[in-house]
Amino acid sequence: MRIRTLLPVVLAALGALLLVVSVFAGAGSAKAAAGKAGAFKKGGTLKIAISEGDFSNVDPGIAYEVTPWSMMWATQVLLVNYPEKTGTEGSKLYPEGAEAFPTISKDGKTYVFKVRKGLRFSDGTPVTAAAYKRALERNLSPEMGSPLGVNVQLHKLIVGGEAFLDGKTKVLSGVAAKGQVLTVKLTKADPTFVSIMAMQWFGAVKPDTPYTDKGLTIYPSAGPYYIKAHDVGRSLVLARNPYYKGSRPANPDQIVFTANTDQAQTFLQVKNGDFDYDAGAGSPPTEYEGLGATYGINKSRFFVGPITCVFYVAMNTSRAPFSNLNVRKGFEWAIDRPALLRLGGKYAGKRTDQILVPGVPGFKDFRLYAIKGADPAKAKQIAGNVSGTVLVRHSTSIANTNRAQILEYNLKQMGFATKDLPVPGGVYYPQLQVKGVDFDTAFAGWCADYNDPFDFINVLLDGRTIQENNNVNFAYYDNAGLNKQMDAAAAQFGDARAAAYSKLDFDIMTKHAPWAPWYIPNQRMFVSARVKNFIFSSYYTEPAYNAMAIAG
Amino acid sequence: MLQFLIRRLLWAVFLFLAATLITYVIFYVVPADPAKQMCGRACTQEDVARVAHHLGLDRPVYEQYGRYLWQLVGHQSLGTSYTTRQEVNHIIAQTAPVTASLVFGGAFFWLLLSIPVGILSALRARSIGDRAAMVFVLVGVSAHPVWIGLILSYFLGYRLHVTPIAGYCDFFNPSLGSDCGGPVQWAYHMILPWMTFMLLFAALYVRLIRANVMETMTEDYVRTARAKGASEHRVLSQHVLRNSMLPIVTILGMDIGLALGGAIFTESVFSLPGLGRQVLQSYSNFDLPVILGVVVFSTICIIIFNLVVDVLYAVLDPRIRLE
Numbered sequence: 001m002r003i004r005t006l007l008p009v010v011l012a013a014l015g016a017l018l019l020v021v022s023v024f025a026g027a028g029s030a031k032a033a034a035g036k037a038g039a040f041k042k043g044g045t046l047k048i049a050i051s052e053g054d055f056s057n058v059d060p061g062i063a064y065e066v067t068p069w070s071m072m073w074a075t076q077v078l079l080v081n082y083p084e085k086t087g088t089e090g091s092k093l094y095p096e097g098a099e100a101f102p103t104i105s106k107d108g109k110t111y112v113f114k115v116r117k118g119l120r121f122s123d124g125t126p127v128t129a130a131a132y133k134r135a136l137e138r139n140l141s142p143e144m145g146s147p148l149g150v151n152v153q154l155h156k157l158i159v160g161g162e163a164f165l166d167g168k169t170k171v172l173s174g175v176a177a178k179g180q181v182l183t184v185k186l187t188k189a190d191p192t193f194v195s196i197m198a199m200q201w202f203g204a205v206k207p208d209t210p211y212t213d214k215g216l217t218i219y220p221s222a223g224p225y226y227i228k229a230h231d232v233g234r235s236l237v238l239a240r241n242p243y244y245k246g247s248r249p250a251n252p253d254q255i256v257f258t259a260n261t262d263q264a265q266t267f268l269q270v271k272n273g274d275f276d277y278d279a280g281a282g283s284p285p286t287e288y289e290g291l292g293a294t295y296g297i298n299k300s301r302f303f304v305g306p307i308t309c310v311f312y313v314a315m316n317t318s319r320a321p322f323s324n325l326n327v328r329k330g331f332e333w334a335i336d337r338p339a340l341l342r343l344g345g346k347y348a349g350k351r352t353d354q355i356l357v358p359g360v361p362g363f364k365d366f367r368l369y370a371i372k373g374a375d376p377a378k379a380k381q382i383a384g385n386v387s388g389t390v391l392v393r394h395s396t397s398i399a400n401t402n403r404a405q406i407l408e409y410n411l412k413q414m415g416f417a418t419k420d421l422p423v424p425g426g427v428y429y430p431q432l433q434v435k436g437v438d439f440d441t442a443f444a445g446w447c448a449d450y451n452d453p454f455d456f457i458n459v460l461l462d463g464r465t466i467q468e469n470n471n472v473n474f475a476y477y478d479n480a481g482l483n484k485q486m487d488a489a490a491a492q493f494g495d496a497r498a499a500a501y502s503k504l505d506f507d508i509m510t511k512h513a514p515w516a517p518w519y520i521p522n523q524r525m526f527v528s529a530r531v532k533n534f535i536f537s538s539y540y541t542e543p544a545y546n547a548m549a550i551a552g
Numbered sequence: 553m554l555q556f557l558i559r560r561l562l563w564a565v566f567l568f569l570a571a572t573l574i575t576y577v578i579f580y581v582v583p584a585d586p587a588k589q590m591c592g593r594a595c596t597q598e599d600v601a602r603v604a605h606h607l608g609l610d611r612p613v614y615e616q617y618g619r620y621l622w623q624l625v626g627h628q629s630l631g632t633s634y635t636t637r638q639e640v641n642h643i644i645a646q647t648a649p650v651t652a653s654l655v656f657g658g659a660f661f662w663l664l665l666s667i668p669v670g671i672l673s674a675l676r677a678r679s680i681g682d683r684a685a686m687v688f689v690l691v692g693v694s695a696h697p698v699w700i701g702l703i704l705s706y707f708l709g710y711r712l713h714v715t716p717i718a719g720y721c722d723f724f725n726p727s728l729g730s731d732c733g734g735p736v737q738w739a740y741h742m743i744l745p746w747m748t749f750m751l752l753f754a755a756l757y758v759r760l761i762r763a764n765v766m767e768t769m770t771e772d773y774v775r776t777a778r779a780k781g782a783s784e785h786r787v788l789s790q791h792v793l794r795n796s797m798l799p800i801v802t803i804l805g806m807d808i809g810l811a812l813g814g815a816i817f818t819e820s821v822f823s824l825p826g827l828g829r830q831v832l833q834s835y836s837n838f839d840l841p842v843i844l845g846v847v848v849f850s851t852i853c854i855i856i857f858n859l860v861v862d863v864l865y866a867v868l869d870p871r872i873r874l875e
Contacts, residue, residue, distance in 0.1 A: 261823035265718040
């Protein structure tokens with residue numbers, strides 16, 4: 001080909017490419033201008049992105065993560081549930097599927113729920129007690145593969161649970177369903193049982209719902225929405241349940257989740273209105289300050305709310321130096337909580353120095369230690385002369401690496417030498433769960449499975465649960481007196497329970513101090529311009545999707 | 553030819569076994585426990601053991617690998633994801649077309665750009681155009697695809713609204729609830745991913761084509777053709793281009809085979825639900841069956857494309873015998 005004819009051909013090709021681009025640019029949908037502020041109405045499609053993540057599973061007998069649970073909150077009817085309200089009001093259970101809270105026998109072992117009449121699944125089938133019995137069975141059935149009920153020891157709590165889990169029987173003998181009446185017999189009195197029933201594992205499912213270790217991707221639901229379509233790894237669509245006549249909101253016509261998006265790109269797409277909210281990794285942390293300055297906090301598009309979690313530094317009480325109570329108490333004064341919190345970015349959370357968090361029954365803000373900043377002089381005074389090297393274990397994330405440096409500085413102010421031990425995030429907790437793992441301090445965090453102080457204190461600090469592996473008592477603290485006190489608190493109900501745990505929280509931190517709690521994290525949420533009626537749940541750590549409305 | 557094919561197939565089997573075995577071994581060196589992850593946080597050791605037994609993880613590594621191979625060869629099954637519990641075959645079937653559309657589309661555009669630019673550059677060596685092309689090569693090779701993608705999507709997508717910021721539309725069957733689908737929307741959403749993906753390869757191919765053309769132009773047969781009075785057009789089309797493109801065919805096959813394994817960076821930036829993004833997610837969840845499935849698929853792709861390239865090479869160049 002002659003050179004002279006080649007150049008025009010190249011230019012023509014480039015021109016053609018530009019023409020193609022402009023055609024598609026025209027074909028692209030115009031970006032909607034921000035909707036007018038004002039009252040919202042029902043309707044429209046709510047578009048939620050899940051950046052850097054997905055629903056690992058949406059079967060209520062298998063799902064065990066925040067993302068599917070917050071979605072299932074819109075689809076499930078639980079016997080008792082959390083209302084779509086913000087703040088501490090949103091942490092108070094109310095009877096949803098049940099007409100009232102259960103009747104409990106005098107010995108505390110038999111719970112009777114009367115299921116509300118008139119509830120229907122999205123295919124029109126009425127909801128009866130058998131629906132809740134089936135949920136319990138699916139939660140403990142060995143045919144489901146990794147049954148989840150064992151996480152809350154349901155197999156030991158419900159009569160016949162162990163035999164059912166081991167496959168010795170096909171029937172969960174401790175659960176009876178007759179008409180609208182559900183009766184559950186426990187092996188021992190357990191005041192956490194009602195809170196446990198508020199977990200998403202126990203929503204009503206049709207009695208003929210099969211056992212499957214694959215997990216169901218679509219199934220009828222009795223809540224305000226049901227799963228209409230699910231393309232695993234790509235998208236999930238909720239549509240309004242036509243048979244739902246309850247009082248919970250159902251504002252959008254449908255809610256579409258798009259999974260596995262990029263965090264930074266999703267942020268731009270929320271700004272642009274392509275998505276309404278990112279339920280995955282959320283906005284990049286560097287954006288929070290700007291969002292707060294632009295939109296204010298909890299006013300229009302940027303919302304901040306505490307979640308039912310606590311982050312702490314676990315002290316290895318099984319060996320020196322933190323086997324010494326005075327050293328542990330001294331450390332509570334040495335740790336610079338504000339400096340640690342600043343590394344989380346703007347609006348990261350609230351400093352704390354105790355175990356329980358707001359919204360959990362029994363929480364009282366005690367202000368026991370150095371909340372406003374480190375007090376190394378007091379730390380030294382309480383701890384006395386200290387020496388030796390403290391091994392600071394932390395994950396290799398940037399934030400935790402920087403936090404470890406602060407901690408090491410604080411420890412040096414006490415008089416210790418320090419040694420840094422970074423551990424890759426993927427194996428950080430698996431290693432920490434092994435008894436005898438090498439560390440003196442370790443960063444850790446815990447979020448509630450259910451809103452009861454038992455799930456914080458007993459689960460995390462009962463020394464009798466320490467085993468060779470798979471531990472969650474990261475302080476490896478075992479004190480017989482404290483264990484008894486925990487048992488006593490666990491046996492209480494209602495206000496007495498709250499008071500007992502409040503005292504326990506105080507006593508643990510003042511007389512035992514196995515941890516240095518340092519902050520209660522916030523969820524920082526950014527929505528598109530058209531979203532109204534944003535209600536955040538501190539338990540689910542996400543907004544109520546069924547309540548979110550689209551301005552129009 | 554038959555002997556050649558048989559030899560290559562046997563070699564392919566060996567490569568396949570080596571790749572899957574290495575992946576298996578590496579996975580087991582990593583101190584993570586999928587059974588513990590699936591069981592939950594407060595499980596007892598007994599419960600974790602129960603889960604491990606259900607997943608078959610309590611068996612020796614060699615036995616697990618053997619069962620995996622048997623499943624693959626005997627039942628054509630890549631297993632089940634630990635995380636989502638979906639069949640890995642289904643996951644690969646869903647994600648592979650997305651990666652294929654990125655890679656093949658990108659390959660088309662990078663060839664469309666690199667061939668004329670590379671040839672022009674070679675024919676007008678050291679001209680302004682040639683120097684501009686080399687600057688383009690430098691930028692294309694130096695700039696990370698993630699950076700390129702983010703810059704393009706920010707300016708073209710977010711600021712100017714010329715293209716979507718990110719996302720993918722199905723060509724044939726859009727997902728329910730998706731507001732996009734069909735060939736036009738599919739192509740519209742792929743513009744930026746193609747541009748991002750192709751830039752690095754286009755830069756490399758420009759340089760490669762330029763070098764090949766320049767080298768071929770100095771061959772004896774080209775000088776002879778000119779001496780015999782052949783027109784410049786004939787010299788280029790019949791002698792130079794055909795011979796200089798042969799190495800491109802080889803490298804193209806290899807690049808496509810490798811890229812099919814997962815164009816991770818581009819898929820991540822543009823939220824394309826392809827193999828690359830899938831393997832990233834699976835790695836963070838220690839989802840071995842999916843990781844292995846992608847490795848198997850990539851290995852097969854590389855083997856097939858290399859085979860196709862070898863055969864094509866023999867077709868293009870009659871001097872080459874497949875012996």
